[in-house]
Amino acid sequence: MRVSSNTQYIAGTYSLGSQQGLLTRLQEQLSTLKRVNRPSDDPVASSQIINLMQSQSRNAQMIENAQTVVSKLSMSESLLHQGSEVIQAMKTLAVNAGNGPLKDTDKKALQNEFRERVRELVGIANSTDANGDYLFGGTQTQSLPFELKIGSTISIEYKGNYGQQDIQVSVSREMSVTEPGAVIFGGSSAAALPSPLPTPPEQPNPNLMSPGNELLQTIRRFDEILSGIGVYDDKKPAVPDPADNPLNEKKYPSYADSLAAVLDGFDAGLQQLLTVESRMGSRMTEAEALQSVGEDLKVQYATSIGNLEDLDIPAAISDFQITVQALTASQKTYQQVTQLSLFNYI
CATH class of the missing domain: 1.10.287 (Helix Hairpins)
Structure with a gap:
């Protein structure tokens, strides 16, 4: 070489x-x-x-989603707690209405206070989040969920749908961050619908519905009592059985019976609201736990x-x-x- x-x-x-x-x-x-x-x-x-x-990025998104769920549910839970206090105040007014004979001026004063409570409750039901989205309108977040009209009587109608907004908080778990307002407060102040209720077209889960929730109807009934309108309880017929009423006289439930029905209605409405609040609290606890798990995974990644x-x-x-x-x-x-x-x- x-x-x-x-x-x-x-x-x-x-x-x-x-x-x-x-x-x-x-x-x-x-x-x-x-x-x-x-x-x-x-x-x-x-x-x-x-x-x-890539796994780290997905985990970071899940942590952010869990934070969003906690934030939204926390706000809704707080609002429902306020709503429960308003219903309790309404019930107190109904109790006061039964404390001995009331003059027309007393009833008018009670009605004025009651209607302010109604406005407060509907205001809670029409609350929005930081982005301006309505919390209790189902998936219709850009339109007012409840419409309130106060005249000789009170009319409250639910304008939202029965859908729920879901957010993915883990690879295999989606969590609802909303509850339809009709499930919480009732769908209408009009007379009760036949039971069981038909499933609304936008309703993904029939189990969400609570046919016994007659809060809005109870609100209307109590306002009518204070106004002196004769029909105090839609559940009782205006014309009794002919056997009990041979002269076929038109009779209405007594004032005491009507107030008793109203108190029962407020109790049922409050119970339904507390049930939904408890559901939200459970989901919020789960979201916080998933967020904690995500933070641990973040360190491991x-x-x-x-x-x-x-x-x-x-x-x-x-x-x-x-x-x-x-x-x-x-x-x-x-x-x-x-x-x-x-x-x-x-």
Whole structure:
């Protein structure tokens, strides 16, 4: 084998290039404090890091979703708590209405106070979140859920639907963040619908409905009592059985019986509201637990990624110093070799 000056030049150049490339990679690692900056640094570790980062991103989204669920449910739960206090105040007014004979002026004063409570309750039912979306309109978040009209009588109608807004809080779990207002407060102040209620077309889950919730109807009945309207209880016929009423006289339930029915209605309405509030509380607790699990996974993902890509700084510094020394030696050797020539010996 013949060794020429060109062969020595090529070998020296290759050695310098390799040392310089290694030095550049070590400088980059020390600059970023990462062992893997590109797939070519460690293909296997790079692939694992990509998979972990994708899982990390999904987990971060689930944590954010769980936070949203907690926030929305917390606000709704707080509003329902206020609503329960308003219903309790309405019931107290109904009790006061039964404390001995009342003058027309007393009834009028009670009615005025009662109607203010009705406005307060409907205001709660028409509450919005921070984005301006109505909380109790089902999936119709941009239109007013309840319409209130107060004249000689009270009319309250639910204008929303029976859908629920769901948010995914884990890979296998979606959670409802709303309850239809009709399920909480009732659908109408008009006479009770036949039981069981027909399933509304927008209703995804018939179990949500509570045919016994007659809160809005109870509100109308009590207002009519205070107004002096004769029909106090829609459940009792205005015309009794002919056997009990041979003269076929038109009779209405007594004042005391009507108030008793109203009190029962307020109790049933309050119970339904508390049931929904409890459901929301359970979901909020679950969302908080999932959020906590997500935070733990966040730490685990970060640790796993760090183990794969983080730089062993002392070892890298040592390698860097060795590489600098090796490069310096290679440069001196290359310089001496390139100065050798056979012509110097002729």
